[in-house]
């Protein structure tokens with residue numbers, strides 16, 4: 001009987017390894033395949049990810065600098081997103097929280113250099129795991145913002161009090177946590193507690209309340 005259990009455990013163990021291995025292979029095959037160029041890049045609900053890319057020439061026409069009170073110097077977002085972010089940051093400030101933009105709009109060439117820098121320095125696999133290829137970054141839409149909190153670090157944003165506040169309040173200003181933990185196989189990006197995407201209040205509220213990621217919202221509403 002004991003031997004039988006041992007064999008059973010062994011089989012389960014092998015199946016688990018196989019499952020994770022196949023999942024990993026599947027992930028690699030899913031992304032950057034059948035890439036489509038985005039048709040309406042100015043749409044507030046534009047979907048940009050590893051399968052949907054922006055043209056090299058796309059630059060939003062309504063970019064504006066975020067007020068230095070809420071941002072590092074020279075960070076831009078599209079007008080509607082900028083105004084929403086400034087309101088979010090101001091309201092946070094009134095409660096003693098500091099939500100500061102550290103990255104906003106990034107152009108195609110900037111992203112190209114950034115991705116290639118990671119490839120040269122750490123290899124392609126690493127680059128693919130932490131950065132987007134040019135045209136595939138949401139930052140080119142002018143609707144995505146990376147933030148830091150009062151611990152002054154965006155990659156440790158999760159450790160800040162501001163993260164907790166953002167988790168339950170960002171949707172009220174039209175922003176969603178774009179790359180949550182546990183949805184990497186859908187978004188194609190690892191968990192990024194600092195990266196927020198403007199989609200407008202109604203959609204942000206819906207996504208927040210239904211615990212979705214943007215890809216799921218787009219698919220459920222036949223917007224792709």
Ligand SMILES: [Zn+2]
Nearest residue numbers: 144145146195
């Ligand atoms: Zn980002």
